[in-house]
Amino acid sequence: MSLYLDHLATLQQQAASALERTGFDTLVIASGIEKYAFLDDRPYLFQPNPHFKHWVPLTNHPHSWIAVRPGRKPRVVYYQPDDYWHVPPSAPSGEWVDAVELVVIREPAEAAKALADVVTSRTAIVGEADAALPGLVPNNPEPLLNLLHWARGVKTPYELVQMRTASRRAAPAHRAAREAFLAGGSEADIHRAYLVASGHTDRDLPYTNIVCLNEHCAVLHYQYQDASRPTESRSFLLDAGAQVNGYASDITRTWVNTAQPGHDDFAALIAAMDVEQQGLVDEVRDGVDYRDIHLSAHRRTARLLRAAGIVHMSEEAMVEEGVTKPFFPHGIGHLLGLQVHDVGGFMASETGGVADKPEGHRYLRLTRPLQAGMVVTIEPGLYFIPMLLRELRASRHAAHVDWAAVERLSRYGGIRIEDDVVCRGAGEAPENLTRDAFATEAVI
Template sequence: MNFELSYGSHLAAKLERTQSYLQRCGQPALLISSGVQEPIFQDDYYHPFVVNPFFKEWLPLLNVPNCYLLIRQNGRPSLFFHKPVDIWHKVSDLPEAFWVTHFDILEYSEPQQLNTLLSGLLSALGEPSLFIGLAAAIPDVSGVEWLHNDSAVLNHLKYYRARKSEYERQSIEQANAQAAQCHTAAKEAFMAGACEFEINKAYIGALNLREHELPYGNIIAVNENAAILHYTHLQTEALHRSRSFLIDAGFSVNGYAADISRSYCREQGEAASCFQNLIDELDKAQLALIDELKPGMHYLDAHKDMHRRVGDILHAADILKVDGESALAEGITGKFLPHGLGHLLGVQVHDLGGWQQNEMGDISEPPSEHPYLRLNRELEEDMVITVEPGIYFIEPLLAELKSSSQSVCVNWDLLDSLRPFGGIRIEDNVAISANGNQNYTRKFLP
C-alpha cells in the first residue's frame, strides 16, 4: 500500500491543528520525545524499546530512542535524529521512507549537540516550551524552561486522536491484512492439535515476527484458559484434549495496531455442538451490531444492546431461562460478558481519549454496572474502534451468580458442561462512517 500521498495530508492536518493550539494558548513550541532505552534494574541490559505514542502518531520512526520532534507556532516540524557513535550496538540510519521529506532533519550524536541545536531554536522565544515524554528524556537546554506533560496539551492531542486520517485508516487496514495471515496460521496449528506455545510460534512465524514487535502480548488460550480474559501464559505441555481455542492477537503497520480475536471449537459431542452454536450466534450478533453503528450513536448504548443480544443467545441455547432484556436488567449478562464492548484503536491498542468528551479533558466515566467500558462517548465519522463481544464461563463470576437470587435463571447442568471450553471472543476493527462502516478485519479474516 502506498502511504505517501495520504501521509502528507495526515501530517498537514495535525500540524495545522497543533500550531493553531500553540498560537491560541501562547505556547512557543512543543517538543515530543521518541523515548529512551530503559535499563533493567541493577543490570547492564535494557528493556525492549517502546516508542512514545505521542511521537509515533506524527511519524512512523518506531525503533530509535532519543529522537525528538519539535513543532513551533509556524514553519515545518523539525526532527532531531539520534545517531550515536557506538561500537557495541547497531546504529540506526535515517530511513529512506515516504515521510522524511516533510521534516527538517538534524542529526546529533551526543546530548550536548542536541542541547546546542535546541538552544539556538528556542532560547530566544522567552516563554516555557511544552515537552511530552518521560522525565528521563527532558533535554538540559540552557535558557529553556519546560512544561512537562502539561495536561491541557495532552487532553487536546488525545481528544483529536480519536478521529483517524486516511493515512491512519490505511495503516490499520494493512495491519489487519497482515494479522489475518498470522491468525490463519494459528488456527491451522490449533486444529492440528498444537499446544499454546506451538500455536504462538505459528502466529509469529507466519510473517517472521519477533514477539516484542507485536502491539501487545498474544492471548493464545486453549480450553479452560479461554475464560481468563488476559491470558498470556503459553503452556508448552502437549494437550490430551484440545476442545476450544480463543486467540486475541494483532499486528502493527506504521505504528498503528490491529487487534483481532477469534474463537474455534474442534471437539465433537453434545456440549461441543452447543459451544459451536454459541460461537456462530455471537458472530452473527456482532456483525449485525456493527451494521447498526453510526456517527452520533453513543457507544454505551451499543454496549448495552450487545448485552441484550448475548442474553438472547444464552436464552435460545437454554443456558438462561430469561430473555436478554431481563438478563441485562438483572445484571446476569455481566457474569458472562464482564468487559466492555470495545475501545478506540490506533497508535495504542487501547487508544487514549475513550472517556474524554471534549478537548478540555472533561471525562464521562462509564456507569457502575459497566465499569470496564473503555469507550464512553458518541461515535464520530472516521473513528476506528474494536467491537469485541464475548461469552465466558469464568469460575469466580459463575460462583457469584450461583450464590445470588438469579441462580434460578440458569440451567446449571448445561452450563457446567460448557465450563471446560472456557469462553468466546470475536473482535473486529471497524472504521465508523455515515456511508457504511468499514470492517477492516472481515476483509481478510472470516
C-alpha cells in the same frame, strides 16, 4: 497527492491551533528513552511516545525528538549513535525525510543543543519525565494534551491505510494459528506459528498475544503460553494483532475443534455470537453514543443465554438484574490506533472532562460519541469464569441458571470475537477492517 504529506499537514494545523489556544508557541516531543531492568544492563522493550510516532513512522528510535513550530517544517532530531554493541538506526530514509528539517545526533545529550534555538518559556514539551535533558524538561500541559488527544480519535486517510495494512498482516497469522490448533499444537506452538505467518517477533507485536486453549479461554488477559500439548484440543481463543508504521490491529477469534465429535453445542454458540457481533458492528455509526453499543451488547448476550438454554429469564430481566455481567464482564471495545487502547476514550469534550461510564459497567474503555474517521474495536464475549459463576450461584438468580449446561460448556472456557471497525460518514455503513482483511487473505 501523498497521503503522508496530507497527514502531516493535518497534524500541523491541529498543533498550530492547539498551541495558539493554550498560549504556547512551540511543541517539542520526546520519543522516549530505553529503560533498564533494576540492577541490570538489560533493557526492556522500547515503547515510543505515541505523540512522536504520530508525526513520523519511527518506532525504534529512542533519544529522538520533534519540534513543531507553526508555519515551519517540523524539526526531527534523529539519534543515530556510533555503536558496535548493537545495530544503530539506519540512515534516515522515506517520504518523511524531505518533509522535515533533519538533524542527526550521535549522543543523546546533543538533542539539547539541536533544539536550543526553539525552546522558550512558551514551549510545550511532551514526554515522560525520564526523557528530560538540560533545557528540555517535559511539562505535558494538560489543556494542550486534551486538544491533541481529542483530535487523535479521528484518523487521517494515511492512518487508515496503515491500519488496513496491519489487519492484512494479522489475518494470515490467525489462519496459521488455527491450523496449528487443529494439528494439536500447544499454546507455545500456536504462538510461534502466528509469529512466522505475521513476520513479527515478540519484540514488535503491538501487544502480547493472548493464546488460550480450553479452560484458559475463560481468562480474559491470559498471560502464559503453555509449552505442553493438551490431551484434548477442544477450543481455542486467539487475541492477537499486528503493527505497521506504529499503527496496530487488534483481532480476536474463537474456534472449536469440529474434527472431534461432541462439540456441537459450543460450535453453535460461537456461530450465534458471530451473528450478534456483526449486528453490533453495524451499530458503529456517526453520532452514535458508544455506550449505547455496549448496552446493546448486553441485550444481545441475554438473547444468546436465553436461546442456548443457559439462563431461563426474560432478556429484559437479565440485563436489568445484571445477570449478563458474569458471562460478559468486560467492555465492548475501545479506540484503536497508535496505541492498542488509544487515548481520549473518556473525554467529555476537546477541552477535557470525563464522559461517565454507564452505571455498573466499570470496564468500558470508550464513552464518547462516535465520529466519522474513528476506529474502534467491537469485541463481545461470552465466558464461563469460575470466580464469577460462583458469585452468580450464590445470588438470588441461581435458580434461573441451567448449571448442568454451564458445567458442560465451562470446559471450553469462553468466546470472544473482535473486529476493528471504521466509523464512516452520516448514513454510511461502517468499514470492517478485519473482515475485509480475512476476505482478501482468503482470495490470495
